Each structure stands twice: as structure tokens, then as C-alpha cells.
Amino acid sequence: MKFSSNQLRWTIxxxxxxxxxxxxxxxxxxxxxxxxxxxxxxxxxxxxTVGLYKASNTQKPLQNLFSNSKGKFxxxxxxxxxxxxxxxxxxYREMEADLKVDSLQTNIEMxxxxxxxxxxxxxxxxVSGSIRKPLLEQEDEKMIFNSETDPSLEGLTAVxxxxxxxxxxxxxxxxxxxNGQTNFRVLLNGKETAMFARNLKEALKxxxxxxIKKVEVSTNPSSKYDGEGxxxxxxxxxxxxxxxxxxxxxxSYNTTNTYNAxxxxxxxxxxxxxxxxxxxxxxxxxxYNSHSEVESLKxxxxxxxxxxxxxxxEYNHRYGNLEFAWDIDxxxxxxxxxxxxxxxxxxxxxxxxxTSLPANGGVQESFLNTASDYNYPGYNLGLDYVRKLRxxxxxxxxxxxxxxxxxxxxxxTSEQLNPGADRFVLNDNSAPxxxxxxxxxxxxxxxxxxxxxxxxxxxxxKAYSDYTSMIRYDKSQEYIEDETNSNNFNYxxxxxxxxxxxxxxxxxxxxxxxxxxxxxxxxxxxxKTGTRVQQDYGTFLPNVFLSRKFNKIHNITLSYxxxxxxxxxxxxNPFVSNTDSFNISYGxxxxxxxxxxxxESGYSVFKGNTNINVRxxxxxxxxxxxxxxxxxxxxxxxxxxxENAGIAxxxxxxxxxSTKFTKxxxxxxxxxxxxTTLKNRHRPDQRNSxxxxxxxxxxxxxxxxxWTAFISGYFxxxxxxxQGQGGRNFSYNIxxxxxxxxxxxxxxxxxxxxxxxxxxxxxxxxxxxxxxSGFSRSVVRNISFSLRWNFGKLTENVSRKRGVANDxxxx
Numbered sequence: 001m002k003f004s005s006n007q008l009r010w011t012i013x014x015x016x017x018x019x020x021x022x023x024x025x026x027x028x029x030x031x032x033x034x035x036x037x038x039x040x041x042x043x044x045x046x047x048x049t050v051g052l053y054k055a056s057n058t059q060k061p062l063q064n065l066f067s068n069s070k071g072k073f074x075x076x077x078x079x080x081x082x083x084x085x086x087x088x089x090x091x092y093r094e095m096e097a098d099l100k101v102d103s104l105q106t107n108i109e110m111x112x113x114x115x116x117x118x119x120x121x122x123x124x125x126x127v128s129g130s131i132r133k134p135l136l137e138q139e140d141e142k143m144i145f146n147s148e149t150d151p152s153l154e155g156l157t158a159v160x161x162x163x164x165x166x167x168x169x170x171x172x173x174x175x176x177x178x179n180g181q182t183n184f185r186v187l188l189n190g191k192e193t194a195m196f197a198r199n200l201k202e203a204l205k206x207x208x209x210x211x212i213k214k215v216e217v218s219t220n221p222s223s224k225y226d227g228e229g230x231x232x233x234x235x236x237x238x239x240x241x242x243x244x245x246x247x248x249x250x251x252s253y254n255t256t257n258t259y260n261a262x263x264x265x266x267x268x269x270x271x272x273x274x275x276x277x278x279x280x281x282x283x284x285x286x287x288y289n290s291h292s293e294v295e296s297l298k299x300x301x302x303x304x305x306x307x308x309x310x311x312x313x314e315y316n317h318r319y320g321n322l323e324f325a326w327d328i329d330x331x332x333x334x335x336x337x338x339x340x341x342x343x344x345x346x347x348x349x350x351x352x353x354x355t356s357l358p359a360n361g362g363v364q365e366s367f368l369n370t371a372s373d374y375n376y377p378g379y380n381l382g383l384d385y386v387r388k389l390r391x392x393x394x395x396x397x398x399x400x401x402x403x404x405x406x407x408x409x410x411x412x413t414s415e416q417l418n419p420g421a422d423r424f425v426l427n428d429n430s431a432p433x434x435x436x437x438x439x440x441x442x443x444x445x446x447x448x449x450x451x452x453x454x455x456x457x458x459x460x461x462k463a464y465s466d467y468t469s470m471i472r473y474d475k476s477q478e479y480i481e482d483e484t485n486s487n488n489f490n491y492x493x494x495x496x497x498x499x500x501x502x503x504x505x506x507x508x509x510x511x512x513x514x515x516x517x518x519x520x521x522x523x524x525x526x527x528k529t530g531t532r533v534q535q536d537y538g539t540f541l542p543n544v545f546l547s548r549k550f551n552k553i554h555n556i557t558l559s560y561x562x563x564x565x566x567x568x569x570x571x572x573n574p575f576v577s578n579t580d581s582f583n584i585s586y587g588x589x590x591x592x593x594x595x596x597x598x599x600e601s602g603y604s605v606f607k608g609n610t611n612i613n614v615r616x617x618x619x620x621x622x623x624x625x626x627x628x629x630x631x632x633x634x635x636x637x638x639x640x641x642x643e644n645a646g647i648a649x650x651x652x653x654x655x656x657x658s659t660k661f662t663k664x665x666x667x668x669x670x671x672x673x674x675x676t677t678l679k680n681r682h683r684p685d686q687r688n689s690x691x692x693x694x695x696x697x698x699x700x701x702x703x704x705x706x707w708t709a710f711i712s713g714y715f716x717x718x719x720x721x722x723q724g725q726g727g728r729n730f731s732y733n734i735x736x737x738x739x740x741x742x743x744x745x746x747x748x749x750x751x752x753x754x755x756x757x758x759x760x761x762x763x764x765x766x767x768x769x770x771x772x773s774g775f776s777r778s779v780v781r782n783i784s785f786s787l788r789w790n791f792g793k794l795t796e797n798v799s800r801k802r803g804v805a806n807d808x809x810x811x
Contacts, residue, residue, distance in 0.1 A: 044071025258283030378406030
């Protein structure tokens with residue numbers, strides 16, 4: 001895709017219009033300065049959170065910032081009107097001051113705001129009953145980004161929220177990593193949701209940031225969470241129900257021919273509330289190209305096989321949720337929710353092979369043409385009931401139930417045109433999945449600040465796979481069933497678990513200790529062959545977390561956790577994907593769980609506008625679920641198989657830094673470097689080691705409350721595998737957004753890889769039998785356009801705790 005001169009001139013014109021709009025309202029700007037004082041010693045209070053609110057709505061800040069090292073703060077670009085300045089800081093009472101800005105004032109200096117330590121009282125000041133949150137918090141093992149306190153996220157999407165979340169990296173295409181890993185869980189209000197499990201990147205791109213209250217990140221989850229998900233947990237918490245109504249609607253489109261659209265609403269009247277959202281997206285990206293070479297080191301079937309491919313795909317996805325909530329009384333809350341999700345797509349690929357035969361036997365030309373269609377409809381139902389118990393505040397009992405029903409249907413055909421031996425294959429695979437969950441939790445805070453959490457949970461999974469492979473060797477013949485690759489697979493997995501965690505403080509050190517026991521029962525049945533897969537095992541998963549805070553801004557943590565990864569149905573299903581007879585893959589019904597031990601130490605600094613997070617980690621696994629290739633010299637077939645073959649040691653270093661150089665210029669960067677050592681436990685001579693990781697940087701400049709511009713960049717290097725290593729990539733994004741109609745309409749434009757049309761990806765794998773190298777190229781340069789409209793008015797928050805999480809399936 002090339003940019004024409006007209007396209008470039010149009011883009012420059014749009015940016016110029018936005019710049020002129022910025023200059024046009026400069027005459028209305030006001031500046032407000034102030035000072036924070038400690039009432040006990042009259043000293044300045046640095047690094048406190050200071051928010052500027054409309055007097056008529058103190059739920060959403062217009063601006064939110066930190067006081068500097070001398071206790072001073074400054075708001076800019078303030079219009080005339082009635083305001084409230086609200087100050088929050090750990091160890092002090094929340095303070096609120098009234099402020100009036102009229103048209104005759106330019107620079108306003110407030111009276112000093114006196115902060116009162118928690119243990120003291122003072123008359124003549126206003127203490128608000130609600131608690132505002134700072135931008136970043138650390139709560140036990142969780143890092144929390146309170147996105148609702150960041151005005152710059154108005155009108156954007158969940159991807160933009162995650163870009164600012166510690167330990168989460170997002171590249172220019174929206175691909176997400178947690179702590180440098182792709183093996184993590186994303187929950188919505190504490191629940192696993194199929195809309196994120198199916199297509200996380202596209203779902204988040206169309207999920208509005210305005211729905212999100214905060215993001216909780218845990219790289220070493222406590223025993224409260226299910227044992228699965230070795231990379232950690234991202235929990236996206238949406239806005240609680242409110243009095244009144246609000247909503248949003250948005251669309252986006254980019255020049256690689258992809259689109260997204262979404263809408264949401266919240267209605268609250270009295271004790272009842274209704275909320276919902278719906279999103280959809282899809283596209284037909286430009287054609288991709290790839291090249292690969294396989295060389296047999298002990299040639300029998302061939303010496304070298306070179307392939308050149310081109311193809312194109314089309315996809316779509318959709319998701320939605322509707323929730324009814326009822327605050328029955330001050331002690332009882334009930335909510336019922338229903339959701340739908342799904343999508344589908346198709347693709348075509350054409351490949352030309354040149355095969356060099358051994359012993360100078362010449363070169364043969366062959367062709368492989370494939371086509372595929374897939375569809376994955378699904379829906380879910382949930383019920384949450386919370387009973388607050390009398391006595392200590394926070395004591396409660398909750399019951400949660402969840403049901404998910406989904407289906408994966410795929411259909412593929414292939415034409416393999418070989419010299420004198422054509423081959424035509426038709427594969428049809430239908431795989432419905434059903435999952436039910438019940439969970440009962442109890443929380444008991446003690447008056448001394450200690451807390452006990454305990455609960456039980458049951459997950460019941462049923463999956464079925466009816467797969468049929470048809471084959472023929474002449475187009476004039478009828479297809480016949482390939483009985484060696486057709487079967488019915490019935491699979492059941494039940495997980496019963498119980499956990500307990502206890503939090504307490506000893507001197508200056510905070511502890512959170514717990515354990516979780518999970519009993520797993522697996523029963524698989526291959527109907528046609530009479531083969532059974534039965535597993536029954538119990539796993540104890542301990543967790544220890546320690547933290548100590550110094551001078552309110554420094555924090556040191558140390559944790560140990562034991563996690564596991566169970567093989568899922570796509571790991572166990574022995575169905576052979578054989579559209580290319582020389583490159584096949586299949587699952588292993590005898591796979592067992594992968595047990596991971598992880599130790600992590602961390603250091604965090606929260607100082608005003610700057611926070612620094614450093615994590616050093618070590619993980620060990622002796623039965624890692626590993627995919628690798630077995631090459632048969634006699635037939636020339638490369639089979640990708642899955643086994644508990646890996647002995648893995650991973651050492652990681654993660655550093656995340658975010659700061660504001662000025663009140664308008666923000667900057668964040670993060671890097672994760674990992675050194676991995678791998679060995680095949682069945683073949684100790686097969687081993688590999690090396691570095692992998694990522695680095696990202698993002699900077700944004702807020703010209704005024706209407707106009708923001710940003711630049712971001714991302715680099716990724718794949719981790720080593722048993723037989724080699726994938727490639728690396730780099731992308732960057734430049735964009736801006738502007739708000740119109742009293743900030744209710746947000747217009748955005750951005751470009752990815754403006755000066756680079758293609759992204760190349762290289763890989764190299766080998767063992768004693770073969771060498772395989774690969775190269776692929778796809779179009780990545782694009783311009784994206786977006787519109788988002790926010791409407792409605794909210795006036796009252798209602799707190800409720802809800803959600804059942806199935807975070808035990810590795811992604």
C-alpha cells in the first residue's frame with residue numbers, strides 16, 4: 001500500500017485544522033496554583049493526589065495530578081465556573097475546598113490546603129465521605145491502575161488503558177503481553193469471558209475505555225485465583241451501577257481494511273440497574289506472502305524442499321453482555337447477566353513447492369491449494385449473590401454461578417497436485433464445548449486489620465469433537481472416509497478446589513500466605529477405536545507474599561507461587577491436520593499437567609508524577625507442555641507433536657517507568673528481558689538457550705483538554721524453543737485525538753509504521769535430522785480513523801462486589 005500525495009496532503013490538512021482549533025480557545029485559559037500543608041507540623045505535603053472537579057459532579061475529575069516535592073500543585077486551561085479541589089493521600093483524611101473562577105481572573109492562587117493525619121481532627125474544614133483513588137496503587141500482590149481518574153482516556157478504548165498499565169505491553173497492532181509473556185488470563189469483573197478468550201486483541205480494540213473503572217494486574221496471583229495461568233492475571237473492572245444513565249457509541253476503520261463498532265449503556269433507578277454493551281468487528285487484510293526451506297540432513301525422500309506461498313483471509317467477531325442488578329437492601333445484592341460472543345472467517349492459501357531429490361535426482365514442482373472456513377458461536381449466563389454479614393465491616397458471603405456454551409466448527413479442503421500422484425482432502429471438525437461453575441466464598445476481616453479469605457469452587461467442562469477426514473486421489477472419484485483420521489472424541493474435565501488465604505502485618509512487613517488444593521478428573525473416550533484417556537490427580541498450590549513500604553514511596557516485595565497448566569482439548573485431540581501431507585500436526589491424549597514454581601522479587605517507587613517498578617523472577621518446570629517437530633527422513637513428513645517434554649528454566653527482568661516531564665507531557669517505557677534454558681527430558685542431547693523479550697515506549701502531549709497527540713514504539717524478540725527460535729519485529733504508532741461538542745464526541749486519527757509498508761518475520765529451527773528456515777511478509781502500514789460519542793449523566797455510585805472467575809485455563 002502506497003500513500004499518494006493527495007492522502008499525505010489530506011492528513012496534514014486534518015492536523016492543521018486541529019492545531020488551529022487549539023489556538024482558537026487559548027484566550028479562555030485560567031491557571032490555578034496551590035500549596036498543601038501538614039496540620040501537625042506545618043510542613044509541605046509532597047506527592048499527594050489533587051483533583052479538580054465540577055462543583056455539580058464530584059465523581060469524575062476534570063484534571064488529576066500530584067503535588068510536587070515542595071507540596072505545590074498547578075491546574076491549567078481552566079474555564080470559568082464553580083469547582084471543587086479534592087486532595088487524597090495515604091495516611092491523611094480526604095480534604096475538599098470550594099473554588100470559583102470568573103472571567104476577570106487569569107492566575108488564581110488558592111489558600112493553602114491543610115491536610116489532617118488520620119489520627120487527628122480539626123474543625124473548619126470539609127471532609128468528604130467518599131474516597132478518591134490515586135492514579136496508581138499497590139494492594140498486596142496486585143498493581144492497580146485507576147483509569148477512571150485519568151481524563152486523557154476519555155473516548156478511547158481498552159487498548160489505550162492497557163498501554164498505561166504497569167507490566168502490560170501493547171505493540172502497534174494491539175498485541176498484548178503481561179510481564180513479557182503471552183500465557184496469562186484476562187478477566188472482566190473477576191470473570192473469565194469468552195469474548196476475551198476468543199479474540200483478545202480485537203475485542204479490546206472495540207471495548208470503550210469509558211466503561212473501565214480500574215485495571216488490576218497480578219504477575220504472581222495469590223491462592224484465591226485458580227491454579228492455571230502462569231503469566232499472571234489482568235482483571236478489568238468496569239464502572240459500577242449509577243443513578244441516572246449514560247452510554248457511548250463508537251466506530252473505527254483503518255486502511256488495511258479492518259473495522260470495529262461498539263456501543264454501551266448504563267441505567268440505574270432506585271435499587272435496580274441495567275447495563276449492557278455490544279461490539280463487532282472484522283476485516284479482510286491485504287494478501288500475505290511467505291517462503292520456507294526444509295533441508296533433510298539424512299536425505300531419503302528428498303534433499304531440500306522450498307515453498308513459496310501467498311494467501312488472504314477474512315474474519316469477523318462479535319460480543320455482547322446484558323446485566324440486571326438489584327440491591328435488595330443494605331445487606332443483600334443480586335445480579336443476573338447474559339452474554340453472547342462468536343465470530344468466524346475464511347481463508348485461502350496457494351503454495352508452490354520445488355523439491356530437490358537426493359543423489360542428483362532432479363527437481364520436482366508441485367502445488368498445494370487450501371481453503372478453510374470456521375465459525376465459533378457462543379453464549380453465557382451468570383448469577384451473583386452477595387450477603388454482607390453483620391459485625392466487622394467487610395465480612396461477607398458470596399455465591400456465584402456461571403454457564404458457558406460455545407462451539408468450534410471448522411471445514412477445510414486441500415488440493416495437492418504432485419507429479420503423477422494428486423491428493424485431495426476434505427476435513428470437517430465440529431467441537432461443542434460446555435462449562436458450568438459454582439463458587440462459594442467467605443471473607444472475614446478482623447479488627448486488628450488482618451483478613452481471612454476462604455472458599456470452594458467446582459468447574460465442570462464437557463467437550464466433544466466429531467471429526468471426519470475424506471480423501472480421494474482423482475477429481476473424477478468420489479470422496480471416501482479416511483478411517484485412520486476420523487473419530488468421535490468425548491472429553492470431560494472436572495476441577496474441584498478449595499483455598500484459604502490469611503493477610504496480616506508483623507512490625508513493618510505485610511504478609512499474605514495461602515494455599516489452594518485442586519483435584520482434577522479427566523475422562524476422554526475415542527468412540528470408534530474404544531480408546532480411553534483417564535486422569536485423576538490432586539495438586540497443592542502454596543503461595544507466599546511479603547511486602548515492606550519505606551517512607552510511603554518505596555516498596556519491596558518478595559513472593560513464591562506454585563502454578564499449573566492443564567492440557568486443554570486442542571492439546572489432547574489426536575485429530576491429524578493433514579491438508580499438507582508433508583507438514584502435519586496432532587494432539588496427544590496422554591498429556592499430563594505442567595507444574596511451574598516461580599519466585600519473584602520487586603521494587604517500586606511511587607513519587608509524585610513518577611513511578612518505577614522493577615521485577616526479577618525465576619521460574620522452573622520439569623514437565624513443560626512443549627510443541628516440537630519430528631522429521632521422518634524416509635517419508636519427508638514433518639510432524640508437529642505435543643508432549644510433557646520440556647525442562648525449562650526462565651530468568652526474567654522487567655522494568656517499567658512512567659512519568660510526567662511537564663503537566664502536559666507524559667512518558668512511559670517498559671522492558672522485559674528473559675533468558676531461557678530448555679532441554680528435552682526424553683532426549684537430553686536436544687537443548688537450546690537464549691534471550692527473548694520486549695521493549696516499548698509511549699509519550700503523549702495534551703495541548704489542552706480537547707486535543708492530545710501521542711507517539712509509541714514497540715520491539716519484540718521471540719523466546720527460544722527446543723529446536724530453534726522465531727524472529728523479531730518492531731512497530732511504531734503516531735496519532736492524535738480531538739474532542740468536540742462539549743467533549744462528547746472524540747475524533748481520532750493515527751498511523752502505524754508510516755514509513756514502512758511491510759513487516760518481515762524470520763524463523764530458524766533444526767535438529768540432527770533437518771533444518772527449517774522461514775520468512776513471511778505482511779502489510780502493516782495503515783491509517784486509522786475513529787469516532788466515539790458519549791452521552792447521558794450519572795450522579796450516584798453504588799458499590800457492589802461480583803463475578804466468578806475461571807482463570808484456570810492457560811492461554
